[in-house]
Amino acid sequence: MKTYDRRFVFFSVSLISVAAIGYEILLMRLLSIVQWHHFAYMIISLALLGYGASGSFIALGKRLLVPHFALAFSVSALLFSVTMIICFALGQLVPFNALEIVWDPRQLAYLSLMYLVFFVPFFFAASCIGLAFTCLKKHIGRIYFFDLLGAGAGALVVVAALFLLSPQNTLRLLAVFALFASALVGRTLASPARNRFMLTLGSFFIGLWFFLPQNWPDFRISQFKGQSQALQVIDAHVLGQYSNPLGLLTVVESPAIPFRDAPGLSLNTQSEPPAQLAIFTDGDAMSVITRFDGNLSSLAYMDDVTAALPYRLLDKPRVLVLGAGGGTDVLFAVYHGARAIDAVELNPLVTKLVADTHADFAGHLYDDERIDVYTDEARSFVARRAARYDLIHIALLDSFAASGAGVQALSESYLYTVEAIEEFLQHVAPGGMLAITRWLKVPPRDSLKLFATVTEALQREGAADPAQSIVLIRSWNTSTMLVKNGNFSVREIEIIKEFCESNSFDTAFYPSMTASEANRYNVLDQPFLFDGATALSGPGAADFLERYKFKIEPATDDKPYFFHFFKWRTLPEMLSLRKRGGAGLFEWGYLVLVATLIQAILAGAALILFPLWIVKRRWPRGTGTRMGAYFFLLGLAFLFVEMAFIQKFILFLGHPLYSVAVVLSGFLVFAGLGSGYSQTLVRRYRGRRLYLVAYAVTGIVSVALVYLFLLPELFDRLIGQPDAIKIPIALLMIAPLAFCMGMPFPIGLGQVASKAPDFIPWAWGINGYASVVSASLGTLLAIELGFTTVILLALALYVAAAVVVNTGAFFRSPPAGS
Amino acid sequence: MNLYKKIYRNKAAVFILLATVSIGIRADDTPYALDRDAMVAEIEEYARLTGNQAFDQRVMQAMASVQRHEFVPDVQKRFAYENRPLPIGFGQTISQPYIVALMTDLIAPGSDDVVLEIGTGSGYQAAILSPLVKSVYSMEIIEPLAEQAAARLQTLGFDNVTTRLGDGYYGWAEHAPFDAIVVTAAASHVPPSLVRQLRRGGRMVIPVGGRFLTQQLLLIEKTETGEVKTRQVIPVRFVPLTGAH
Known part of the structure; x- marks a missing residue:
């Protein structure tokens, strides 16, 4: 190591590790924006594949690489820097459409191609670290220390950077880290080579920092995400874009054909929602800011949705809105005369859009003295809160399309678990209610899983007969569930029936409901919800859960996959029904994960094990298998x-x-x-x-x-x-x-x-x-x-x-x- | 397994029959004619297996006559007669032929009917409706799609289809009431104006679900007394409980 200053190598290793782990986390963000978040797990697998494959590569090329450590290290670092950006741009050109995976086998090939493209930067990063280990054997302990130091710091650096910079500039910052690592080791090269190399690095740095357009690479957001579709509409345009680690927010206005989001609106209504602005998070998950001019009569449609039911039963309640989003659910509580409203929103940028940036459009809603807005995570907020509410309202946060297409199959949701419901119920005042509105799938999935989850929570809370505290109603596309702290009274049941009748909503479950009262207005082939809810609240619940072809067992904190309904045993039937109109039974998100696992098995074998097998076929006699x-x-x-x-x-x-x-x-x-x-x-x-x-x-x-x-x-x-x-x-x-x-x-x-x-x-x-x-x-x-x-x-x-x-x-x- | 074999054996038989007939009498048809006939045979077979009574023969004739390959981008033409949805650009899709047939069948089109379509897309659904009804009024909110579809429908001679770029939320009041309304993608709610513009005794159909995965079809019926009822049709025979029939 005479010719190298080891300190520079150690520092370079740290920089590479900062950039590698930073890139790993950033890539999860970037792919959540252009595709969906399912790729988080693929990225971790990719990074590990890069490290594994580079190990095999170094083992194979050891004789050539070791004598040229400085050159090999600096070139690998430079290539890491370059491919970090190039591969993200290239990866976006792969025409992968996750939604088509059940129809088109080519999508699996595209997914594999994406996997291989994003693998490249990790391969080069790992090669730097592996070369340092191989060539500076005496200092393995210190290299390892600096590697870990960098990796540990990288995770924090990228999260901090995402607060201050756009995702693209964060990507550029990480590329600069790798460039510096390359320069630090490259300066030890022999003179003519060093000058040429430094010139290359300098040019790349200048190009990267000064000539590359600020927003390059562009986000080529999937054309099937909500934001892309909204922007296709005549005159629709982006009003602003904001970013932090929690998401990329895009505010879209569509003056010619305004957004009019009103889930569960009755077919009998004569009212319509006022114009709205859409807030998309990572190109999807639309939340809306509803225009409000102080005149409550412009919001009359809010009387005619399933979510209005609790307000028919409670007089001037004290309300907690979990998931305030664009504020429409807060406005909903205002419209219905809530005397006090606590609104919780995770992302402070979303709150700022309602409270500040578009305050005029929102009618300065958050200036209302009845409303307190908190930036917090729902479970964390409720756990900290001593107060009890007359109504806890969980907003419908996910989009209809996302819900329908099984996009969220892999999303952990700690909002709809047994433990969460228990926590919420503990904060409901006696006689008060928890209200949850969900999109309705047919045959039902969410609604029945929620019913099972709530029933389990009530049992754990000591309710003698949980069915006495649950009411479920539905429109053609939403279901609203009320869970009361106490039993529903006969008078309340009458009000619920009147509300449903006037809006042509169906009652799906209430205490002592009979089959003849189900399935009257929005007629399903079978009264699925009533049958399911009745079975789940009776002694045959376990049998029903087993026999139901979707997974609707209660979600728990140990298994918080509320949106996962897939059962393997139903797969053959689903496949046979795919072209016969049964495609809607699939969850593509889950299938992507299975595809990712298969490609990890194959790519790992090809890129890690196969090269080793070629060169070193023979394992130590007797103990090799055991060691392996x-x-x-x-x-x-x-x-x-x-x-x-x-x-x-x-x-x-x-x-x-x-x-x-x-x-x-x-x-x-x-x-x-x-x-x-x-x-x-x-x-x-x-x-x-x-x-x-x-x-x-x-x-x-x-x-x-x-x-x-x-x-x-x-x-x-x-x-x-x-x-x-x-x-x-x-x-x-x-x-x-x-x-x-x-x-x-x-x-x-x-x-x-x-x-x-x-x-x-x-x-x-x-x-x-x-x-x-x-x-x-x-x-x-x-x-x-x-x-x-x-x-x-x-x-x-x-x-x-x-x-x-x-x-x-x-x-x-x-x-x-x- | 036996069921599979049966389907494919029947499919093959129908295919061979249609192919033979086609070769004999359809000398002027496009190279896609055989594919289209096979697609139609597949849809009929699936409809039978689904347990629905067979689709109206007029609907199936329309499916057999409209050239789906003319409604998809060039890169998708080779898949035009596969029974699946295809992307047509602008984040939109041309629906799965089976679903198009089912939706058309559900509104029970009559030859004197005036139909409103919200979401022209490629124009395929309007083209299927064209020979079945008196006139079709179709609205689209994406400008390039609206222009392309209008030109395509005109070139292919679907003269009773009128298209317009505009907000489908308020329907098309000048031509209301409609005997049937087809909405090609569900929104968060059914616009009240569309319900109002549906004639008594009329039907509205809306596919619900993602672009590539239709979950259910919402059928809205306005009775002769003006009452509005909905039926939520699962487009497939699927019983969600094992052991239940």
Whole structure:
């Protein structure tokens, strides 16, 4: 290392790691904007594939690369910088249309193409790190430290940058990080090459920073997302665009053909909604700001929607609106004479649009002294609140098209879980109500799942007969459920029936309802909702849940996939009905995840395992399979835990992006520290690596089992704290588990290094391959089985890994030289 | 498995029959004629399997005569007679032929009917309605689509179809009331004006769901007394409970 200044290499490694993890998180944001958020899991798998494939690549090209470390490192860093931007632009050119996946097999090929395009930058980033490890073997510990430091910082840098910069400029900033890393190592090249290289870097930097248009690469938002469709309408235009880590907001005005969003409006109505402005988050999820001139009569349509029902039963209620969005649901409460309204909205930029930017259009709604607006996550707000409300109103936040197309199948929603409903009900005053309006699918899915979830929550809260507290009505496209703190009275039931009759809404369930009262106005083939709700509130509920062809079991905090209705056993029937009008039965979001898993299995085998197989066909005799199994099990188990924690911490941290950033950086840093500490232990207890693995696995199992019991309670107690406190708490919670999880891999690798050094690339490759597969598989299993089961499965894999080494001769014999 | 075999055997038989007939008597047709006949045979077979009584023969004749390939972009022409929705640009789709046939069948078009269509799109649905009714009035809110569809319908000779660029929310009052109204994509609610412009005894049909995945068809019927009722039709025979029939 005479010719390099090691400090520069260490610093460069840090910069590359900042940019790599930053890019990983940013790419999740960018793909959420142009496509849908399903790709979050694909990105984690992609990043790991990049790291795995580069390991194989370095193992193959070692002889050529090692003597030219500086050149190889700087060129890789430069290519990382360039491809970070180019590949995002190229990836958008792939004509992938996720909505067509059930019709067109080419979409699977396009998805794979996207996967390969986005893999490239991660490959180059990982090559930099891998080269540093390979060429500076004596300093592996310090490189590892700087790598983890960078990775940990990268997650925080990108979230902070997204508050200050547009997504495109954040991308550019990360590219500059990689460029600096390239320059730092490139300056050690021999003179003529160095000058040429520096000139190239300088030109790229100048081009990147000064000549590239500010908004390049453009977002080519899927033409089938709500925003793209709205902007096709004559004279529709963007009034403003705003960005933060929670979303890219686009305000659209359509003067010629105004937005008129009024879900569940009666066919009998003579009123229509006033003009509205649309706010799209990440190109979809439309929320509206309704024009209000102070004249309540312009809002008369608000009497004729299913969501108006609770206001017929409550006089001047004190209302909590969860999910204020563009303020229309707050206006709804004002129209119906609420005496006080607390409105909760997660994204402060959305609140600002109503309170400030478009305050004139919204009639200065938020200046009304009855209204208090809070920027907070719904569960966190309610947990912190001591007050009780006459009405808690959960706004219909998702779009009709998204709901209909199964877009949200993979969305964790902690708003519609048994625990959430329990929490909300505890904040409903006696005689008050929780009101939830959902889009109605036919055959029903959301509405029945909500019914099952609410019933379970009421049972847990000690209700003797939950059915006495639930009312469900429906229009042709919405259902509104009321859950009362107490039993519905005969008088209230009369009012509900009158309300439904005057609007031609159907009663779908109320205490003592008979079959003849169902399915009268909006006639379904069968009274699905009444039959379902009746079955779910009776002794045959378990049988009904089992026999129903969609998954409508209650959503819980352990399995918060409210929008996931897919059952594998229904797939053959759905496939056979696809062309016969049955396409609406599919959830494409779930199918994308399955496709992602399949391509991870194939791409990982092709890019990680196959190159190694070509060169090093022979494994160490006798122990090779056992060693391979050890590293495979570790790879699967580590990512299972990490993926489950990312999803679990969304509840605590309030947003998927925060959860990914905090959990990823937490696991990277503390697993790294654990890995470092394991080397100290190995030196201290030479020849007893087997016991160290057993100790580490015991630590993992113990900590994880304690967490399985404690985390819900801890979340419950701490969820109301501000983010500045919750983030360090989350990191502290992750620390002991990640620390232990960082140990088994390097202990095993050390043994391999001393006894069968040729197996090292295989150990890395197999572990990397398992991680790539595990990122998607972990999510799939979490959806099907719940987080607890995934974590228990991961623990079983860790134990299996310990057993594998325990029963083999490989770890029993001391390493050479001990 | 047996059901599958049966469908495909029947489909193949119908296909061969139609192909033979086509070769014999349709010398002037386009190269797509065989594909179109196969598509129609598939729709009829599916309709039968769905358990609905067969679609009105007039509707099926319209499906067999309208050249769907003329209504899709060039890159999609080779898929024009596959029984699936296709993208036509501007974030819009041409509906799945099976759904078009079902929607048309549901409004029970009569030869003296005046029909309003909200959302011209490619013009395919209007073209299917054209030979079945007296006149079709079709509105579109996306300017390039409206222009393309108007030109296409005129070129292909669908003379009883009148198109207009404009806000379908308020219907087309000059030609109201309508015997039937076809709305090609559901919004958050059914515009009150459209309900008002539906003639007593008339029917309105709206597909509900995503662009590529139709979940249900909303059929709105205005009785002779002016009462409005809706029927929510699942376009497929699907019983959501196992063991239930």
